[in-house]
Amino acid sequence: MEDKITQFKEMVEESNNIVFFGGAGVSTESGIPDFRSKDGLYNQKYKYPPEEILSHSFFIANTDEFYKFYKEKMNSLKYEPNITHFKLAELERNGKLTAVVTQNIDGLHQKAGSKNVYELHGSVLRNYCMDCRKFYDAEYVFNSQGIPRCTCGGIIKPDVVLYEEGLDDLTIASSISAIQNADMLIVGGTSLTVYPASGLINFFKGKNLVLINRDSTPYDNRANLVINESLGKVFEKI
Ligand code: ZN
Numbered sequence: 001m002e003d004k005i006t007q008f009k010e011m012v013e014e015s016n017n018i019v020f021f022g023g024a025g026v027s028t029e030s031g032i033p034d035f036r037s038k039d040g041l042y043n044q045k046y047k048y049p050p051e052e053i054l055s056h057s058f059f060i061a062n063t064d065e066f067y068k069f070y071k072e073k074m075n076s077l078k079y080e081p082n083i084t085h086f087k088l089a090e091l092e093r094n095g096k097l098t099a100v101v102t103q104n105i106d107g108l109h110q111k112a113g114s115k116n117v118y119e120l121h122g123s124v125l126r127n128y129c130m131d132c133r134k135f136y137d138a139e140y141v142f143n144s145q146g147i148p149r150c151t152c153g154g155i156i157k158p159d160v161v162l163y164e165e166g167l168d169d170l171t172i173a174s175s176i177s178a179i180q181n182a183d184m185l186i187v188g189g190t191s192l193t194v195y196p197a198s199g200l201i202n203f204f205k206g207k208n209l210v211l212i213n214r215d216s217t218p219y220d221n222r223a224n225l226v227i228n229e230s231l232g233k234v235f236e237k238i
Contacts, residue, residue, distance in 0.1 A: 008210060011224075011225065018098065027079075054163055064146065074105070077139065082108075082232055085112035089109070098116065098182065105121050110125070126158070131153070136156050183207050187223075189213060193218065210223060214228060216228065
């Protein structure tokens with residue numbers, strides 16, 4: 001393991017255009033549950049499975065029920081960034097890292113100081129009135145009573161990509177561009193089985209592809225370096 005971490009450090013040293021692609025594993029180390037995992041958000045007290053509650057049609061038909069779940073389970077305001085978030089922000093400040101592409105919606109990269117973050121699934125920090133598009137922050141939504149409403153009376157919707165909804169074209173295009181131009185791609189905390197993670201990695205043409213994940217992934221044989229360790233244990237060393 002020490003050899004691999006040394007190798008990882010050398011790769012970071014020689015790279016000047018690093019992109020980090022992160023999944024749920026980045027946030028679980030801050031204590032945020034991964035609702036796709038078996039012990040994640042599944043909870044008997046809800047009448048519906050999380051995938052159904054977090055779908056577009058459910059939001060429209062059962063907005064009240066959606067917000068009960070959303071406010072209790074998706075509130076990331078009480079969580080803090082971890083060592084991985086902070087180190088990535090530091091690499092960006094030092095001109096080594098150009099972008100973070102994330103599947104997480106909790107805003108912890110920005111809280112740690114990262115500026116160029118592409119959020120494939122949106123963010124709980126941004127919310128808009130469905131009628132007049134007025135912006136509302138996360139505090140407003142999570143602290144509201146019942147369904148959060150705009151001053152115009154419209155219903156506020158979080159800018160997160162629900163099931164049945166498409167990803168934002170510009171975010172995808174920007175992520176692809178960043179990955180295409182990177183000399184090093186670090187993929188962390190994702191099993192790379194969920195779209196679009198798998199597809200995005202195919203755009204990487206740079207020198208060093210590094211996968212950091214507790215378990216193996218379908219892409220291990222294509223990587224220059226595979227570290228089966230928690231992200232925090234790796235990033236605390238650089
Ligand atoms: Zn409005």
